[in-house]
Amino acid sequence: MAIAVAHADSATDAIIDVRSLSRRFTVRSPGGRLRRTKKTVDAVDALTFSMQRGAAIGYIGANGAGKSTTIKMITGILVPSSGSVVTCGLDPVRQRKRLARRIGVVFGQRTQLWWDLPLRESYRTLAAIHRLPGDSWVARRDELIDRLDLASFVDTPVRQLSLGQRIRGEIAAALLHSPELLILDEPTIGLDVLSKERLRVFLAEQRALHGTSLLLTTHDMDDVQRLTERLVVVDHGQMIYDGDLPGLVHRVGAERVMVLDFAAPTPPLEDVPGTRLVHSEPDGMRQRLSFVPGHTTAGAVLASVSARGEVRDLSIEEPDIEDVVRRLYLSTEPYRQ
Numbered sequence: 001m002a003i004a005v006a007h008a009d010s011a012t013d014a015i016i017d018v019r020s021l022s023r024r025f026t027v028r029s030p031g032g033r034l035r036r037t038k039k040t041v042d043a044v045d046a047l048t049f050s051m052q053r054g055a056a057i058g059y060i061g062a063n064g065a066g067k068s069t070t071i072k073m074i075t076g077i078l079v080p081s082s083g084s085v086v087t088c089g090l091d092p093v094r095q096r097k098r099l100a101r102r103i104g105v106v107f108g109q110r111t112q113l114w115w116d117l118p119l120r121e122s123y124r125t126l127a128a129i130h131r132l133p134g135d136s137w138v139a140r141r142d143e144l145i146d147r148l149d150l151a152s153f154v155d156t157p158v159r160q161l162s163l164g165q166r167i168r169g170e171i172a173a174a175l176l177h178s179p180e181l182l183i184l185d186e187p188t189i190g191l192d193v194l195s196k197e198r199l200r201v202f203l204a205e206q207r208a209l210h211g212t213s214l215l216l217t218t219h220d221m222d223d224v225q226r227l228t229e230r231l232v233v234v235d236h237g238q239m240i241y242d243g244d245l246p247g248l249v250h251r252v253g254a255e256r257v258m259v260l261d262f263a264a265p266t267p268p269l270e271d272v273p274g275t276r277l278v279h280s281e282p283d284g285m286r287q288r289l290s291f292v293p294g295h296t297t298a299g300a301v302l303a304s305v306s307a308r309g310e311v312r313d314l315s316i317e318e319p320d321i322e323d324v325v326r327r328l329y330l331s332t333e334p335y336r337q
């Protein structure tokens, strides 16, 4: 059973405080009528983390890692099997209605809008549900229509909107009551590159303007890089990383690549300490060396290279984050039972 207590001390400034949170599902596996067996799945397994007010966290994990289940417990849709969760200082299950007025939630693949109503009507209804006084919310609605570029379809029934239009409409709906905390579950899924980019710009701007805390689950690492400063990575319901992106890159030992342009043909740089030659053009004018930050530094590599030829230009390619997260999963694999 969920233990709902207001956590003291460190939680004072926390907008989300999760302690030893677990959720177990019992699934009946199909078989013959007599052979049907029960299996338990620990969708979330003793998860502990705290999110400070105003922070932005990317909540990452493979399919089935437990992200949506966590969010459902944070928002009060699902009762924990054990442990506790406090969101905006409230017990999400027992105080779900109060909590709904303080958070905004968008599930990319589900809608909170009324299918047959235009967005404008949905917003009017939501303002009534949230009991936003008088016309106080109208300026906010108009700001959202403007910033999310909704004007051309705000009077069209939701069922006629494209996915990108609907998601923008959903995000406006989630922000209409100016929540302290915005929770987005895969908000950019299925959006084209331009729509994704616009949405990221909007979300970053809202955070800067209103100080909204942001919890984001996504498979899109560009979202994480652009919108969050902290990553919580889960695997099989357990936390496997909590920290920033450079820390994660360091932990998995991901490689960076130094691209060097020389002023004159240079022999292949095959023996620079702490590096591996990835590629050299036939004349050696451009060469690519990979190195692991932590084993050596860009400065040390450059010093060694400069002794062998005049470097005209250089750039460093950062590791691909998808690859970094994949490495993290592989590195934790042997420790799971």
Ligand SMILES: Nc1ncnc2c1ncn2[C@@H]1O[C@H](COP(=O)(O)OP(=O)(O)OP(=O)(O)O)[C@@H](O)[C@H]1O
Residues within 6 Å of the ligand: 025, 026, 027, 041, 042, 043, 061, 062, 063, 064, 065, 066, 067, 068, 069, 070
């Ligand atoms: N209602 C349920 N009944 C039984 N099992 C469930 C239920 N909801 C989730 N699960 C199981 O719990 C585990 C975690 O699921 P969850 O949806 O939280 O993962 P996720 O990280 O959000 O995945 P995705 O990225 O695919 O959305 C999975 O093994 C899933 O099958």
